[in-house]
Amino acid sequence: MKKRIALLGSTGSIGVQTLEVIESHSERFAVSVLTAQNNVGLLIDQAKKFLPAEVVIGNTQKYSLLKDALKNLPIQVSSGIQAMNDAVVREDVDMVLTAVVGYAGLIPTTHAIKAGKDIALANKETLVVAGDLITELAARYGSKIIPVDSEHSAIFQSLLGEDSLQMEKIILTASGGPFRGKKRNALVGIKKEQALKHPNWDMGAKITIDSASMMNKGLEVIEAKWLFGLNPDQIEVVVHPQSIIHSLVQFKDSSIKAQMGLPDMRLPILFALGYPERIPSNFERFSFLNYPTLSFEPPDTETFRNLAIAFEALKLGGNVPCTINAANEVAVEAFLQDRIGFLEMSDVIEKCMHQIDYIEKPGITDYVATDSETRILASSLI
Secondary structure, three states, rough: EEEEEEEEEEHHHHHHHHHHHHHHHOOOOOEEEEEEEEOOHHHHHHHHHHHHEEEOOOOOOHHHHHHHHHOOOOOOOEEEEHHHHHHOOOOOOOEEEOOOOHHHHHHHHHHHHHOOEEEOOOOOOOHHHHHHHHHHHHHHOOOOOOOOOOOHHHHHHOOOOOOOHHHHHEEEOOOOHHHOOOOHHHHOOOOOHHHHHOOOOOOOHHHHHHHHHHHHHHHHHHHHHHOOOOOHHEEEEEEOOOOOEEEEEEEOOOOOEEEEEHHHHHHHHHHHHHOOOOOOOOOOOOOHOOOOOOOEOOOOOOOOOOHHHHHHHHHHHHOOOHHHHHHHHHHHHHOOOOOOOOHHHHHHHHHHHHHHOOOOOOOOHHHHHHHHHHHHHHHOOO
């Protein structure tokens, strides 16, 4: 039996690479659902190629265009947020790969978990915003969460066959982004074109800016806490410019296990889709001869304040991670629209963190309210 996949965010970078993996292993995987927010042209092309049972466009204004383009095919066409929530609980879905960007991934992922679907999670914001809620629901409904982020996939793989109670700490690696080694005065006039030039990874605009500001690593720190049941002092970040060691686990006997490979997101995608089996691939192989030197250095949290802000949010807990995530999404969008400076993004995020009312034990309605209130505040600050 083929594993049937609902792919949320099929037109983004992770979504496109996921479909490459599925196409390469069509004897193992089938596409049941494709969703996108706005890129209806690419969504139409994907639907015609993979013939899913259902296609959902988030932007309801583009529904007619999608419907007309697929009218002669046996594909259910839907639009809107509720349609996405309904699509993930279909009986012909075995696994949901959540690759939508940002807060938008939370609600459909919650619906999928309540339906007992396994989750391949590429949307780190789901756990950043509501990690306590998501992990509790996954345990209650028997839903497995398999991380797709390269760093968390590396930790997950390093823990296979191990007693997690013997884990002392994890070490998340960061490339350092395009501005590694630069100080604050060199980043004052940075433009989006410079920030979008990541040295190692080919990613979407939002995550690429997050990588440049180190917020991506900060969000990964919070995500790791929930994925692996860690305390903040059990999470370390080290800058590793080559992006070959994707992350490491240190155990109580002082030994360390690392997962290595070339920077190619198709590898963690394939691992998540195929888990618990390792599926052979024709991906390019790593050679130590091509990388005779692997280097490491501490992160500069004075220049890249977002990482320090994320650690503070993790320690405060409650709805604070939700707050910094919403503020960051607004700040990144403003930076991409040339309405705010690169360094000013951290100012907006930090102000929101300290001005939004703290809720120690939020529920889903609290998370929704926090996200909305933070976006209003962040927009007013910008």
